[in-house]
Amino acid sequence: MLVVLLFCAVSAWLYWSAHTDDDLAYARARDQALAAGRTHLATLNSIDAKHIAAGLREWREATTGPLREQLRRDENKSADTLEERGTSARARVTDAALTGLDDTAGTAELIATVRITTTTRSGAPAADRKRMAAGLERTDDGWKLTSLAPVPVGEERG
Incomplete structure (x- = not known):
């Protein structure tokens, strides 16, 4: 009986210490x-030409702060450009790491x-690979992107 009580006490202490570590x-x-x-980077680099308004809404929902304000300011211009080009894009983050x-x-x-795989109205899909740096901020709705910038090949970040 003493062994069982000791085991329970030690287990409870280990659980508590790990949970509050x-x-x-x-x-x-x-x-x-x-x-x-990773999720928000894929979202901001994807758009469906048939559902531009929904795509732009998803972009805003993935962001906060200055990036969100910029997307709001440029929304009409972005919608016009995307509709005119008729290009869809699907992005997949192939590798990512926090640098801070x-x-x-x-x-x-x-x-x-x-x-990023892009498809035009008349063409076959074309794939491109980009390096990107992003800033994130924790909000009441979770982590959101606050900045996004391409990282040119050959440039080191960190």
């Missing part, structure tokens, strides 16, 4: 920021490689 909390924040960054995380401030920086 700062390193574990940091790792969770890192994993959440990375996953959200401030869990206390709720900010992160990410670098990623994105494969």
Whole structure:
């Protein structure tokens, strides 16, 4: 009986200490920021020419701060350009990593490689690979992108 009580007490203490561990909390924040960054990068590099308004709404929902404001300002112009070109794009993040995380401030920086397949009205699909850097901020709705910039080949980030 004593062994069982001792086992339960030790198990409870280990569970509690692991659950409240700062390193574990940091790792969770890192994993959440990375996953959200990957998802939102794919969203911001994808558009369906048949559903432009929905695509632009998804872009806004993936962002916050200055990037969201820029998308709002440019929305009509972007919609006109996308409709005129009639090009659809599907993006997939092939690799990504956080280059910075401030869990206390709720900010992160990410670098990623994105494969974008575009299809025009009359042409066959074409694929391109881009390197991108993004800033993220934790909001009440989770991590959102605050900035997005291409990283030229040969340029080191970090």
